[in-house]
Amino acid sequence: MxxxxxxxxxxxxxxxxxxxxxxxxxxxxxxxxxxxLGADATAEQIQAFEHDRGLDRSLPAQYSAWVAQLPxxxxxxxxxxxxxxxxxxxxxxxxxxxxxxxxxxxxxAGAVPLGLIAALTEDRWPDHLIRMLSLMxxxxxxxxxALILIRVFAVKLGWVPPIGITPLAEGWYAHFTSLVLPALSxxxxxxxxxxxxxxxxxxxxxxxxxVRTARSxxxxxxxxxxxxxxxxxxxxxxxxxxxxxxxxxxxxxxELVFNLPGLSRALLTAxxxxxxxxxxxxxxxxxxxxxxSNLVADLIQRLLNPRLRHA
Amino acid sequence: MTAPALSLSDLxxxxxxxxxxxxxxxxxxxxxxxxxxxxxxxxxxxGKSVTALAVMHQLGRAGRIVGGSMRLDGEDITSLxxxxxxELRGRxxxxxxxxxxxxxxxxxxxxxxxxxxIRSHDDPGRKAAWSEAxxxxxxxxxxxxxxxxxxxPHELSGGMRQRVLIAMAIACRPRLxxxxxxxTALDVTVQAQVVALLRDICASSGIALLFISHNLDLVxxxxxxxxxxxxxxxxxxGSAEAIFSAPRHPYTRLLLDAVPRPGRPxxxxxxxxxxxxxxxxxxxxxxxxxxxxxxxxxxxxxxxAGTHLSACWxxx
Numbered sequence: 300m301x302x303x304x305x306x307x308x309x310x311x312x313x314x315x316x317x318x319x320x321x322x323x324x325x326x327x328x329x330x331x332x333x334x335x336l337g338a339d340a341t342a343e344q345i346q347a348f349e350h351d352r353g354l355d356r357s358l359p360a361q362y363s364a365w366v367a368q369l370p371x372x373x374x375x376x377x378x379x380x381x382x383x384x385x386x387x388x389x390x391x392x393x394x395x396x397x398x399x400x401x402x403x404x405x406x407x408a409g410a411v412p413l414g415l416i417a418a419l420t421e422d423r424w425p426d427h428l429i430r431m432l433s434l435m436x437x438x439x440x441x442x443x444x445a446l447i448l449i450r451v452f453a454v455k456l457g458w459v460p461p462i463g464i465t466p467l468a469e470g471w472y473a474h475f476t477s478l479v480l481p482a483l484s485x486x487x488x489x490x491x492x493x494x495x496x497x498x499x500x501x502x503x504x505x506x507x508x509x510v511r512t513a514r515s516x517x518x519x520x521x522x523x524x525x526x527x528x529x530x531x532x533x534x535x536x537x538x539x540x541x542x543x544x545x546x547x548x549x550x551x552x553x554e555l556v557f558n559l560p561g562l563s564r565a566l567l568t569a570x571x572x573x574x575x576x577x578x579x580x581x582x583x584x585x586x587x588x589x590x591x592s593n594l595v596a597d598l599i600q601r602l603l604n605p606r607l608r609h610a
Numbered sequence: 611m612t613a614p615a616l617s618l619s620d621l622x623x624x625x626x627x628x629x630x631x632x633x634x635x636x637x638x639x640x641x642x643x644x645x646x647x648x649x650x651x652x653x654x655x656x657g658k659s660v661t662a663l664a665v666m667h668q669l670g671r672a673g674r675i676v677g678g679s680m681r682l683d684g685e686d687i688t689s690l691x692x693x694x695x696x697e698l699r700g701r702x703x704x705x706x707x708x709x710x711x712x713x714x715x716x717x718x719x720x721x722x723x724x725x726x727x728i729r730s731h732d733d734p735g736r737k738a739a740w741s742e743a744x745x746x747x748x749x750x751x752x753x754x755x756x757x758x759x760x761x762x763p764h765e766l767s768g769g770m771r772q773r774v775l776i777a778m779a780i781a782c783r784p785r786l787x788x789x790x791x792x793x794t795a796l797d798v799t800v801q802a803q804v805v806a807l808l809r810d811i812c813a814s815s816g817i818a819l820l821f822i823s824h825n826l827d828l829v830x831x832x833x834x835x836x837x838x839x840x841x842x843x844x845x846x847x848g849s850a851e852a853i854f855s856a857p858r859h860p861y862t863r864l865l866l867d868a869v870p871r872p873g874r875p876x877x878x879x880x881x882x883x884x885x886x887x888x889x890x891x892x893x894x895x896x897x898x899x900x901x902x903x904x905x906x907x908x909x910x911x912x913x914x915a916g917t918h919l920s921a922c923w924x925x926x
Contacts, residue, residue, distance in 0.1 A: 508712040515666055515707075516727045516778060517700030529717045605762040606716060 305597065309590045316586045317579075321362050324578050330354070331378050331573035352378065365579070374580035379572050384580045387565055392584060394464065395554065395561035399546045399588075401475070401482040402489075406542065409490035414497020414535075415528075421502060429494065436491030441549055445484035445556040452480060462558040481557045485549045489542050496538055500531040533600050540596020544589030613684030614641040615786045615818030616665065616703075620678035623657075623664050634660050636842045637678060639912075642786065647812055647819040649829035649850070651865065652839035658822045661839075662788045665820075666705055667695045683785050701731040704779035705788040709795045710771035714763035720774045721747075721759025727778040746777040750807060769800035773807065780811060787812075790822045805832055826865045830854040835917075838862050841894040848918030858918070858925035860899050893922075 332348040333340065340348075349355045353364055368375060374384035417429040453461035458476070465477040504510065504527045513523050547562075554563035562581055569577035601607045623635035635657040642648045650658040663669050665680060667690060679688045682702055690698060707713045715723055724743040728734070734742065740759075747755035750773040763771055772792060779787055789808060793801040809832050812819045823829050829836060830850045837847040838859065846859040857863045887897045893906040905923045912919040 508707060508709060509715040511668070512707060512713045512775065512778070513715070513726075515668060515699055515705040516730060517696050517698070517782075518726060518730050519696070522726055522730070526715050526718070530715065603717060605719075606764050 301601075302598075305594060309594055312590055313583070313587060317366070317583060318362065320579055320582050320586075321365065322358065324575050325358060325361075327570075327573060329573060331575060334573050335379060365576070375576045377569075377577050378574045379568075379577075384577055387577070388562075388580060388584060391560060391562050391565045394559055395547065395550050395563070396588075398478060398481055398485075398550050398554065398559065398561060399543065401478050402485045402546050402550070403539075403543050405482050405486040406489040406493060407539070409486065410493035410497055410539075411535075413490065413494040415501060417494065417498040418501035418505065426498075429498075433491035433494050436487045439487065441484045441488060442552055442556055444487060445481065445553055448480045448484060449557075464559050481550075481553045481559060484553050484556070485546055488549075489546070493535065493539060493542065497531070497535050500534050501527060504531045529603055533603050536596050536599050536603070540592050540599075543592035543596075547585045547588055612644065613681070615644045615646070615683060616640075616642045616820065617681040618661070618665075618678065619681075621661065621664065621675065621680060622677035623660050623669065623673060624676045625669075625673045631676070633676065634842050635664065638839075638842075638844055639678075640837055640844065640847070642818040642820055644785070644818050645812060645816040646835070647809070647821060647833040649821045649823060649833040649836045650839055651823055651826050651829060651836055653824060653865075655841075656839040657842040658839050659790055662705065662790055662820065662822055665703060665786075665788065666699060668699075668705075697731075700727060700779075700782045700784065702784055703786045703788060704782070704784040705790065706772070706775050706779050706792045708791040710768050710775055710792075711795065713775055714771055716763055719760055719762055720766065720771075721761075724759065724774065724778055724781060727781040731782040742781075743777075746781060747774070750774070750777045750811075751803075752777075767800075768796055769803060772796060772800075772804050776804075776807060776811070780815070780817065783815070784817065786818045786820060788820045788822070791824070792821075793828070794823075794825075801828075808832075824865075825869075826854070826862075827869050838865065843894065843921065844912060845895070845922070846920040847912065848914075848920075852918045856918075858914070858920035859895075859922045860901055860924070861895050862920075864898075895922075 330345065330349065331352075332345040332354070336344055336348060346355070353361055356364075365375075374388070376382065377384055377387065413429050413433070417426045420426045449461045452458050459480055460477050463477065465473040467474045507530070509530075510523065510527060513526050518526075550561065551563040551566060553559075554561040555567065562585070565577065566581040568574070569581060618641075619639050620637045621635060621639070622633060622637055624631040624633045626632050638657070638661055640648065640650075650661065652658050660669070660673070663673070664675055665682075665687075667687075669675075675688060679686060681687065682698070687698060714720065718726075721740065721743050724746060725736075725739045728739045728742055728746075729736075733739070743759055744755040747758060752758050752770060752773055758766070758770070763774075766774065776792075787808075792808070793804050796804060805828065808819060808821070811817060819833075821829060821833055826836070830853070833850050835848065836850050836853045837844045838853070838861065839845065840861050846853060846857065846862045853862060854866070857866055888907045891907070891909055893899070893902065893909050896902045896906050899906070901924045910921045910923050912921045914920055914925070
């Protein structure tokens with residue numbers, strides 16, 4: 300029941316985003332016809348181009364035509380290349396999703412233990428060290444970090460390829476290592492931010508009466524740790540869920556630096572060429588990812604917190 | 611003669627860093643026999659909870675024992691390594707805290723928490739622990755224990771949660787149960803039920819009870835002996851009847867008078883000090899005492915005939 304409600308509201312958000320997205324796309328100056336046909340195109344040619352693609356109709360009419368074709372023929376064809384956008388996304392989306400997934404796993408693997416260590420050593424040297432490192436991590440811009448990482452690990456040390464992605468066919472290890480630098484460029488910021496959050500959440504829970512109760516009953520350290528973590532995770536999970544969505548935005552930039560064949564290439568070319576359907580498709584897909592990650596975060600929250608389940 | 615369940619002798623506790631340590635418990639001496647119920651009474655900050663936490667070895671990072679000794683069942687527990695503390699807590703001493711609304715973990719069912727407590731010492735196995743948990747819930751007066759054990763703390767009333775906490779505390783049959791104002795957060799009818807439950811448990815299992823309260827009336831009714839604490843020291847101790855009917859220390863009298871009774875004008879503690887304290891070494895109660903005079907510039911020790919002791923020059 301709760302889940303059905305969340306699905307409906309998620310779809311509503313998606314619909315609202317699609318309207319805004321559609322309007323913003325059309326508001327960008329310069330018609331795609333001008334870009335495709337070049338500066339020498341005649342007024343008739345431009346009119347014909349716009350008529351073929353329905354661009355001479357009113358915005359609401361264009362919007363409903365776009366929505367109507369979605370179930371039938373997907374996102375349609377690119378204005379520029381004439382290729383199916385669905386196929387284009389099918390090629391580029393998995394790269395971005397994989398990059399974000401690796402980034403997210405790196406973030407969790409870094410932020411959770413660091414946050415725990417910092418909380419358990421509150422105001423002693425490991426805590427101070429972690430605080431300093433996370434401050435540095437959140438202060439460094441990702442694209443700059445990416446360049447430094449390439450310089451050190453790819454150019455100087457030669458451990459990983461500087462750009463591009465090694466296909467899975469060449470072995471999963473080579474494939475994974477080619478993703479490590481771009482993932483790290485994004486993850487470092489989130490490791491810094493989320494480890495601080497984890498630390499605060501754990502410290503808050505450590506001061507709760509029920510932790511004192513557990514200790515006064517002689518429960519083992521491991522058991523006390525489980526009591527603490529299960530209560531400290533909810534705030535962490537909701538921010539981590541949102542971060543997963545934000546990482547798609549970062550991925551677009553970092554993919555450009557590392558020349559990865561992900562959504563970034565598709566989106567940026569589409570924007571400079573006013574490839575309306577391509578822009579809409581890409582942004583809508585990223586929006587959907589954002590919504591799904593928040594939905595998953597909410598689901599996990601309910602599993603962790605029984606009070607939400609009964610509300 | 612068997613050793614007392616708990617024996618504190620000249621126990622002192624301090625908080626803060628070594629150089630700026632602040633003593634909050636000064637040389638407390640007391641004994642609780644098996645099956646006996648001792649109450650520690652006093653106002654906020656008098657050191658009663660700190661004394662209890664010292665016994666539990668739960669003073670935290672800032673607090674430590676700086677003098678005296680503690681014995682549990684004759685065994686010295688004054689300084690213990692962390693592993694021995696784990697064996698002590700729950701198994702030998704268990705504690706019930708003031709606020710049942712926050713003392714249970716909101717993310718686990720009460721049954722699960724009770725089972726974790728049972729399995730922490732002498733683990734009888736998962737299945738046996740669950741059936742033991744249901745028996746314990748029944749023992750503390752919870753109807754339909756099977757259903758209740760599957761519920762979360764937020765689904766239980768305050769009184770029921772305190773019963774669950776009592777069940778957790780007695781799960782491993784400790785020798786001593788410390789109850790730190792267990793009824794303060796409950797309404798009066800539930801308060802009476804919880805007190806009756808604690809009395810029954812002590813009577814049937816021989817567990818010694820250290821009951822911390824600021825309500826002299828309540829403890830006089832159901833505890834065997836009372837120790838009154840003021841500013842980290844015991845100022846009067848004796849049987850509940852003796853203290854209730856013939857209090858000797860002016861502070862004890864003040865505590866008794868602070869309870870409103872029909873037909874008597876309410877007397878409250880003097881808000882402002884009556885006199886400047888003459889300094890270190892004087893009676894701690896000097897500045898609030900109506901009877902203080904030059905004798906009181908020297909702090910009196912606990913004294914008296916028999917078991918009724920009082921730390922006041924003015925008491926007979």
